[in-house]
Amino acid sequence: MPFRVLVVDDSNFFQHRLKDIINEHPELKVVGIASNGREAIDKAAELKPDIITMDFEMPVMDGVTAIKHIMSNRRVPILMFSSLTYEGAKITLDALAAGALDFIPKDFAEVSRNSEALKKKLHERLITLAGSGSRPVPPAAVTSVPSSTSGTPSINSSFKPLSTPAPLPRVAPVVTDEPVRASSGSDSYRLKNKPKxxxxxxxxxxxxxxxxxxxxxxxxxxxxxxxxxxxxxxxxxxxxxxxxxxxxxxxxxxxxxxxxxxxxxxxxxxxxxxxxxxxxxxxxxxxxxxxxxxxxxxxxxxxxxxxxxxxxxxxxxxxxxxxxxxxxxxxxxxxxxxxxxxxxxxxxxxxxxxxxxxxxxxxxxxxxxxxxxxxxxxxxx
CATH class of the missing domain: 3.40.50.180 (Methylesterase CheB, C-terminal domain)
Incomplete structure (x- = not known):
């Protein structure tokens, strides 16, 4: 069953482009669209989506206020669309502090030209965050602003401290089926060397x-x-x-x-x-x-x-x-x-x-x- 997505944005153009892009992936399905924060609260309660995409600047109620209300009713992963300016960063941090998990740049030009890179990034982000929906969402202290990229650079012992290294083929971690559990805070572990x-x-x-x-x-x-x-x-x-x-x-x-x-x-x-x-x-x-x-x-x-x-x-x-x-x-x-x-x-x-x-x-x-x-x-x- 695909992850159910609620799109929240006051732009008619952006609503429909996002819906088309999201629905291209078989693991995602847009189940509703909201044009402002107040409508987003109502539709989130009614539709119970697996994940929400959220704009900030909207009439009636802005995205940050809407997130606070949504998260107080039901914890759900929220992906913000953000302006990549300093002011946009501060606003996005406020939104993320309200409970959103991640953000992605809002670029009308990229959306208009049907960018394959945008599609891949958006699909990957939505699926990953929606799949984490069963985890407890952390309390809003400052909150999540992850990377805008994906992939893994690699380095090895030829790394030079004062020059940019060339990435080498990645070293795959050893993966086992055995879960890794937290150690007790009262155990006898001590650092072997005093760090500087x-x-x-x-x-x-x-x-x-x-x-x-x-x-x-x-x-x-x-x-x-x-x-x-x-x-x-x-x-x-x-x-x-x-x-x-x-x-x-x-x-x-x-x-x-x-x-x-x-x-x-x-x-x-x-x-x-x-x-x-x-x-x-x-x-x-x-x-x-x-x-x-x-x-x-x-x-x-x-x-x-x-x-x-x-x-x-x-x-x-x-x-x-x-x-x-x-x-x-x-x-x-x-x-x-x-x-x-x-x-x-x-x-x-x-x-x-x-x-x-x-x-x-x-x-x-x-x-x-x-x-x-x-x-x-x-x-x-």
Missing amino acids: LLVIGASTGGPVALAEVLMALPANFPLPIVLVQHMPENFTKAFAERLNKQCHIRVREAVDGDQLQPGLALLAPGGKQLMLDKRNGGSVRVLPDDERVNYKPSLDITFGSAANNYADKVLGVVLTGMGSDGCNGARLLKEAGSSLWSQDEASCVIYGMPMAVARAGLTDKVLSLKDIGPRLVKELM
């Missing part, structure tokens, strides 16, 4: 997960932190500003040459790559986009750079997200003697990235989202 750097990566569902982890850290947290969240340009600046207001630690979007400092989290800029340089006390390198790499930023690249520069003095943490970005970089961290934690399946929005590292045997510790921040404090303070 904390690197956290995420994709779909990442911003709410990152917010929960970072809000648990005190202002005097002793390690510098690097964050890699799959996001396009403009979104990372708005997201860093939002986190900085919520957290005790400082958070800002990284710029080339930023010094690593205890209690400071540097967020990799969207559309670029972030690498480490341990010289002169440690700093970050922000490198231009490379078309050979699918994720921008890529956790694989940042993990690999951290392994090359800090060897066994890194703690890597892989949170919720689609795909397996981070798995190959995690392998380099482990080979260098560093430690790796991953989020458990039950608390993930999408169990892709953490599953890849866990089932490849690279994870030292599997933790529920609620336990990661407190455990960082316990292990590192």
Whole structure:
């Protein structure tokens, strides 16, 4: 049975184009169309769709307000259509904070020319999110702003710390049928080496997960932190500003040459790559986009750079997200003697990235989202 989709948009043109595009896929079926937020609330209650596409600017009631009402009545995956401007990013973050899981750019030109790339991206996103509908939707703290791309870049031990690496054939994680369970917060596990750097990566569902982890850290947290969240340009600046207001630690979007400092989290800029340089006390390198790499930023690249520069003095943490970005970089961290934690399946929005590292045997510790921040404090303070 196909996933049932409710389309919410005030544009007649966009309504019908979206309906046609969505219905092209045999696993998707548009069961209703709403022209404003108020109508969306009513149709969501009546039709009980598996997933909703939601515009922001609409008459009668905007998309953010509608999402809040919908989510208070029944948890359902919602995919936002967003403007890729700084202001659009702030609005989208508000919408995602209200409970939406993901977003996709609203590009009339791409829709008009019947872009195959758009079709593929939209179909993939809707099916993945609708399939996650049985999972609990995380509480709206900041919430999910995943990557606008798909695919998995790969790197290996030939990775050079101060130049953009060429991706090599991907290393497939070892997948078994045995479930990976979270470890108890009261067990006897301890980090084998005292880290000098904390690197956290995420994709779909990442911003709410990152917010929960970072809000648990005190202002005097002793390690510098690097964050890699799959996001396009403009979104990372708005997201860093939002986190900085919520957290005790400082958070800002990284710029080339930023010094690593205890209690400071540097967020990799969207559309670029972030690498480490341990010289002169440690700093970050922000490198231009490379078309050979699918994720921008890529956790694989940042993990690999951290392994090359800090060897066994890194703690890597892989949170919720689609795909397996981070798995190959995690392998380099482990080979260098560093430690790796991953989020458990039950608390993930999408169990892709953490599953890849866990089932490849690279994870030292599997933790529920609620336990990661407190455990960082316990292990590192």
